[in-house]
Amino acid sequence: MDKSKTVKAVFVQDTIINGKVTDETNDHPIESVTVNVRSGNDVHEGKILETITTDANGKYTINNLSAGNYTLQLSAPGYNTRYYNVIATTGQTIETKSELLPVINDDSIRSILTWNDSVSDLDTHLVTPKQVEVKYSNEDDGESAKLNQDVTDGNGPETITIYNQQPGSYLYSIYNYSGSPEIKTSNAGIKVYRGNTLINTFNISDAEGTGRYWNVFSIDGDTITSINSIADSNKYSLTTEVEGQGTVNENSYVQSNEYTIGSTVTLTAAPDTGWHFDHWEDASGEQIGTDSTLSLTMDSDKTVKAVFLED
Known part of the structure; x- marks a missing residue:
């Protein structure tokens, strides 16, 4: 009698990719995104192995990918095209989320x-x-x-x-x-x-x-x-003082004494009749300028005094 033979059957299960594509600015799903699959990492041109389109929930599924490296190209009207690399491992189901950025004006x-x-x-x-x-x-x-x-x-x-x-x-x-x-x-x-x-x-x-x-x-x-x-805040305070007789005008849209960090404030000293502007002082009494116009960068709380002298 012939000896019986035992045959071992090996089934190779391919990779499945379940993906979702959303808008990067608001996380909303994007329908009708074209997903092109190419073999290799960072492959932006050449033979397309498969093309899939996202559904109303921004979802897509790629079946039967053999083990290896792949590039997914995602494109949709009104969005910038993006590329994502994936590594397919035998028998693996990959869950992935990708984002597309809406096209805007180059100056925005x-x-x-x-x-x-x-x-x-x-x-x-x-x-x-x-x-x-x-x-x-x-x-x-x-x-x-x-x-x-x-x-x-x-x-x-x-x-x-x-x-x-x-x-x-x-x-x-x-x-x-x-x-x-x-x-x-x-x-x-x-x-x-x-x-x-x-x-x-x-x-x-x-x-x-x-x-x-x-x-x-x-x-x-x-x-x-x-x-x-x-x-504790995104603003700094500016206090202006006057010694003598005159006024300090602020070239600003601010209606209070608070200015955002890094903003520039321009002060102008205007003397009353019979007086003239002499100099500016900071909170310590140190002289910081003699021009009647002073520009300040708001990098801290500040106190500035305009000193006027009688003619």
Whole structure:
């Protein structure tokens, strides 16, 4: 009798990718995203192995991928195309989430805030050169900036856009609306785009100080200046005093004595009849200028005195 033979059957299970595509600025799912699959890492051209389209929930599934490296190309009308690398391992089901960024004007500046679950509500604040504060209770200044997305239950993203940049300095800061725990526990991060190009990133782990405000950066023209400090406010106070007879005029849109961090204030000393301006003094009494016009950068609380002498 012939010897029986035992045959071992080996079944190779391919990789499945379950993906979801959302809008980076508001986390909403994107329907009808075209997903092209190419073999290899960072492969942006050449043979497409498979094409899939996302459903109404932004979801897609790729079946029967053999083990190896792949590049997923994601594109949709009104969004920037992005590429993601994936590693397929035999028998693995991969759950992945990807984001696309809406196309905006090349001159626009968009900032996107995200954070973890430890703090439920962080608020994005942007103060314009005219000292108008764009935030959840004033979402558009009607001239240059708009809060696109406000999130009150954790994580973000919160997005704000300078759509018509004006001359002067803008201040970008984050407020811990929840109050506790400390804002630094949020591990908040910010991406800054000019047009469709990422130009800067900030993370609260690099910031020093305590308080409810994370004052992140200022932007004036093409220049971004990092502040990256935590404090009780995003403003400093300016007190003006007069010795002799005259007045001090402030070239500012502010109706109070508080100015956002990093903003520039111009003071002009105007003597009364029979008097003339002599000099400026700081809080210590030190002379800081003799010109009747004085420009100050608000990097701390300040007290300035205009000294007038009789003719």
